[in-house]
Amino acid sequence: MSAPGPVTGQEAVDGLLALLDLEQVGDVTFRGRSPQVGPQRVYGGQVAGQALVAAGRTVDPGRAVHSLHGYFVRGGDPAAPIAYEVENVRDGRSFSVRRSVAVQHGRPIFFMSASFHRAESGLEHQAPAPLEVPGPAELPTMAQRLARYPERAGYWATMPRPIDVRYVGEPGWVPPGDRPRDPYQRVWMRLDGRLPDDPLLHACALTYASDLSLLDSVLAVHGESWGPGGVVGASLDHALWFHRPFRADEWFLYDCWSPSAHGARGLATGRFFTVDGRHVASAVQEGLLRRVGQ
Numbered sequence: 001m002s003a004p005g006p007v008t009g010q011e012a013v014d015g016l017l018a019l020l021d022l023e024q025v026g027d028v029t030f031r032g033r034s035p036q037v038g039p040q041r042v043y044g045g046q047v048a049g050q051a052l053v054a055a056g057r058t059v060d061p062g063r064a065v066h067s068l069h070g071y072f073v074r075g076g077d078p079a080a081p082i083a084y085e086v087e088n089v090r091d092g093r094s095f096s097v098r099r100s101v102a103v104q105h106g107r108p109i110f111f112m113s114a115s116f117h118r119a120e121s122g123l124e125h126q127a128p129a130p131l132e133v134p135g136p137a138e139l140p141t142m143a144q145r146l147a148r149y150p151e152r153a154g155y156w157a158t159m160p161r162p163i164d165v166r167y168v169g170e171p172g173w174v175p176p177g178d179r180p181r182d183p184y185q186r187v188w189m190r191l192d193g194r195l196p197d198d199p200l201l202h203a204c205a206l207t208y209a210s211d212l213s214l215l216d217s218v219l220a221v222h223g224e225s226w227g228p229g230g231v232v233g234a235s236l237d238h239a240l241w242f243h244r245p246f247r248a249d250e251w252f253l254y255d256c257w258s259p260s261a262h263g264a265r266g267l268a269t270g271r272f273f274t275v276d277g278r279h280v281a282s283a284v285q286e287g288l289l290r291r292v293g294q
């Protein structure tokens with residue numbers, strides 16, 4: 001009998017929604033969990049997304065998150081629950097600021113500052129979206145890419161896949177030598193099912209997705225790959241700015257590039273564009289990158 005494949009589609013999205021639906025255990029304290037199937041450490045996008053859920057639940061729904069800045073300080077234990085403690089830093093006339101700390105085994109593993117803003121009108125401009133990028137329908141699915149590299153599939157073969165990911169170039173997990181140098185890492189993404197209409201939930205889902213391929217852009221510059229024969233890494237910090245309304249269950253292009261790498265650290269920046277070219281969010285992250293066995 002063949003092994004069961006990964007959970008995809010609406011079932012996987014519902015699983016992500018359950019993951020983001022934190023248990024409230026106090027006025028400003030919440031409890032989250034991790035998937036039963038996954039890597040040895042808690043995925044960074046998960047803890048960032050959950051921390052934003054916790055912060056957002058203490059803010060007036062009329063104020064939308066416009067930025068977050070977080071630091072990963074310890075690896076998370078996927079077998080243990082995560083406590084989220086929220087501090088109300090300020091509620092002003094236009095902005096609300098929260099600090100959300102993720103705690104496991106009595107120690108912080110991640111902390112985030114997030115700012116929320118009431119809707120206002122003002123100046124409007126944006127840089128154009130990249131030109132001549134193939135659309136998602138023209139690109140291989142994750143399943144099609146993994147079929148070429150069964151030895152590299154690892155936990156991807158069984159992990160739930162709530163996000164439909166279509167790489168424009170080669171992903172960072174292909175074997176060394178199969179990835180040409182590329183100044184960009186561009187990926188089409190969308191939640192592989194339907195989300196409720198809650199804007200905070202879409203922001204949390206985008207936060208979850210934003211950690212998937214951002215550091216890949218540092219390796220892409222050098223034609224490097226993750227894993228055996230390549231590089232191991234970890235996210236050190238993460239920042240996101242939300243510019244315009246969007247839906248995370250509709251296709252968006254994650255346009256990533258790396259301006260600098262030095263001293264075993266690499267900096268990556270990314271922009272999110274909708275299919276019609278609206279710039280809806282921006283991300284910046286620094287990561288620790290070391291040769292396997294170094």
